[in-house]
Amino acid sequence: MRIDIITCVPDLLHSFFSHSILKRAQQAGHAEIVVHDLRQYSTNKHRTIDDYAFGGGAGMVMQVEPIARCIRDLQSRHEYDEVIYLTPDGERLNQGIVNQLSLKGNLIMLCGHYKGVDQRVRDLFVTRELSIGDYVLSGGELGAAVLVDSIVRLIPGVLNDETSALTDSFQDNLLAPPVYSRPADFEGSKVPDILLSGHEAKIEDWRYEQALIRTRTRRPDLLD
Incomplete structure (x- = not known):
């Protein structure tokens, strides 16, 4: 399984995937986890990926264009079963969903930030929206880390005793x-x-x- 994570704060995730079971899963070739800095897909000199919301209101919105470039770039090189957006108003994550996702091939996970992403990202690119609970975090990175961990540990060969997960x-x-x-x-x-x-x-x-x-x-x- 390959999991690509799109985020505007990649340093939040690198350490999490470099230890324990997730580290061993990658070293053994059971999973490939790649973190992408969304700012690399910005076309302005300041590498901004957010802007004010149309209609006014507090908070910034992640723009559609950098996200679209990133997703399309990944899809041009790999086939994906799901593009998952981590958001508080998504379907609440449970073990049944994790079991389903562990049987997939490749996944893209998009981490929201600020007031979230432009709705057109959700309409045009996202295939599934998930929440890890009824509360709000500063961004989707912790949700993505939780989701990756829960999925990867179910991949055959990752745990020393596969019956443990059952x-x-x-x-x-x-x-x-x-x-x-x-x-x-x-x-x-x-x-x-x-x-x-x-x-x-x-x-x-x-x-x-x-x-x-x-x-x-x-x-x-x-x-x-």
């Missing part, structure tokens, strides 16, 4: 059950005996029951 929260509309590690007894707080029994079927039953209890308590909406 038991994460939300995969079956359930939250993950409690997990424990050594020591078995910490200051009198002990690991449940069932997890030490070695009986795989009973352990799985216990984990499923605990996942149901946790989901019913914390996120009953998922069970609906």
Whole structure:
């Protein structure tokens, strides 16, 4: 999978993709993540990519022309399944959407900034709009980082144990059950005996029951 991210503040993203699982995924050739500085596609000497909004009002708007040049340049060299715009008024991201996107080929992610992008960008180029939650950030970069991380970890070969992702929260509309590690007894707080029994079927039953209890308590909406 190739993921191209369009942003006016690329330095916000470089560090995030240079560590841990995302770094290993790129080194192993499972994913290619490329960050593009939108200002490189500006044609004026000041490299501006925003302007005042028609009709007045507070805040600046990202212009259509630099974004169009960037997207068209990328599309002339690669085939893409989606052009995703990270925006607070987009479809709220969930595990089902992440699962779908992990099966795609190449993706473009556009990070909004200021008051957002010119509506014509959304009308002419964007194929999907996503939000990571009902709140507003200074830009779409953190949303893009979250989206990339959630997608790339599902690509086969990225995680050492591929079954790990299948038991994460939300995969079956359930939250993950409690997990424990050594020591078995910490200051009198002990690991449940069932997890030490070695009986795989009973352990799985216990984990499923605990996942149901946790989901019913914390996120009953998922069970609906």
